[in-house]
Amino acid sequence: MALRPVQVNIKAMDHPAVGRFWAAALGWRAYPGGSGLTTYVGPHGGLVWPDPVVVGIDVVPVPDARTATKNRVHLDLATTSAAHQADLVARLRALGATPADVGQGDVPWTVLADPEGNEFCVREPRAEHRGTGPIAGVVVDCADPPAMARFWGAATDWTRHRTTDDHAVLRSAADVGPYLEFRRTPGRTAAPGRVHLDLLPCPGDDQAAEVTRLKALGATDLDLGQGDVPWTCLTDPEGHEFCVLGPAH
Numbered sequence: 001m002a003l004r005p006v007q008v009n010i011k012a013m014d015h016p017a018v019g020r021f022w023a024a025a026l027g028w029r030a031y032p033g034g035s036g037l038t039t040y041v042g043p044h045g046g047l048v049w050p051d052p053v054v055v056g057i058d059v060v061p062v063p064d065a066r067t068a069t070k071n072r073v074h075l076d077l078a079t080t081s082a083a084h085q086a087d088l089v090a091r092l093r094a095l096g097a098t099p100a101d102v103g104q105g106d107v108p109w110t111v112l113a114d115p116e117g118n119e120f121c122v123r124e125p126r127a128e129h130r131g132t133g134p135i136a137g138v139v140v141d142c143a144d145p146p147a148m149a150r151f152w153g154a155a156t157d158w159t160r161h162r163t164t165d166d167h168a169v170l171r172s173a174a175d176v177g178p179y180l181e182f183r184r185t186p187g188r189t190a191a192p193g194r195v196h197l198d199l200l201p202c203p204g205d206d207q208a209a210e211v212t213r214l215k216a217l218g219a220t221d222l223d224l225g226q227g228d229v230p231w232t233c234l235t236d237p238e239g240h241e242f243c244v245l246g247p248a249h
Contacts, residue, residue, distance in 0.1 A: 002157035003199040003210055003244065004172075005180060007040070007056045008075065008138060011066075011194040012116050015039045015059040021115050022057050024095050025077070026134040033058055054133060055178050058198065066117050070102050070141075071193040072240060075120040076109075076181075078129040078136035085110070089122050118194055128179075135178040138197065141185035142238050148182040151236055154217050156180075157202065192224065196241045198231070207232070207246045214244070 012018035016030070019039030023030040026041065033040045042056035079085040089110050100113040108124040121139075123129065129136040142148045149168035153160050158170040158180060166184040171177070180197075201210050211232050215221075218237040226233055230246035 001205050001210060001213060002202055003155055003205075003214075004157055004202060005055055005138070005197050006200045006245070007058045007198045008073075009196050009198050009243065010057060010059050010114075010118060011062040012059050012118075013062060013065060014116070015061045018114060018116055019057075019059040021095055021097075022059065025092055025097075025114075026057075028056075028134070033060075037061065055135060055138065062194075066194050069193070071118055071195045072141045072185075073193060073195040073197070074118070074139050075135055075195075076137040076139055076178075077120065077122045077134060078132050079123060079125050080130070081125050085122055085124060092122065116194075131176065132178050137179040137181045139181045139183060140240060142182050142240070143184065143186070144238070145182040145184050148236070148238060151217055151219075152180065152182075155214055155219075155236075156199065192222075192241050196243070198243045198245055200245045207244060211244055 010018065016039050019030040019041055022041045028041050029044050031040045031042065038061070039059040040056060041059065043054060077088065079088055089112070092112055096115040097112040100111045100119050102111055102119055104111050110122045111119060112122065113119050123136050140148065145166060145168035146163050149160055149163050149170060152158070153170055156170070157173050159173050161169040161171055161179070168182045170180040201207050211234070214234060219234040222233040222235045222241055224233055232244045233241060234244065235241050
């Protein structure tokens with residue numbers, strides 16, 4: 001039994017516009033989401049559910065603008081050279097991204113925000129990001145990266161690449177696609193943010209049984225007023241929200 005991270009859920013007041021931004025940013029395409037009420041961003045060629053081949057983005061409408069509090073989850077974008085990094089930053093700025101200061105100081109990557117203020121990073125070229133696709137990683141702020149790696153490694157079919165007290169990294173068992181990174185970040189709020197991961201059971205696995213297994217690992221129920229929906233909202237042991245999608249997705 002295992003779950004697969006299949007999409008990053010981003011909340012937005014104008015989900016079609018934010019979806020178009022991310023599609024242009026990643027060189028992908030914006031599609032109507034499975035519910036018809038969201039915008040899914042994924043590679044050209046159509047969606048591949050229930051066995052997606054990438055970690056896509058699902059932009060979900062919400063009525064309220066985001067607050068100034070930094071999201072606990074963000075995307076890192078991959079680049080192949082210094083020139084590519086500079087060109088990508090310039091292109092993203094032209095698409096509506098803005099510089100963001102999250103206290104990063106003097107670093108080799110560039111921190112930006114999408115048109116509704118969700119932070120992301122354009123990383124400097126790294127050998128380990130070759131083959132990830134345009135999304136190098138999904139990055140999670142946390143207090144205890146080793147503990148987060150243990151929970152998420154047990155929750156998913158992704159394997160651990162390295163772990164230190166300050167940084168832990170997972171990637172798919174097939175060693176393809178983006179990394180899932182946990183970085184020690186003191187003082188971050190545990191309040192629900194605008195960005196979270198959605199997980200999907202492997203073919204043949206039962207959603208309810210997976211939810212029960214996650215709770216045994218330390219996950220807890222989360223009520224966001226979602227009502228009767230085919231997915232289950234949970235939080236991990238540090239309060240990061242995530243959803244377990246159902247077969248109807």
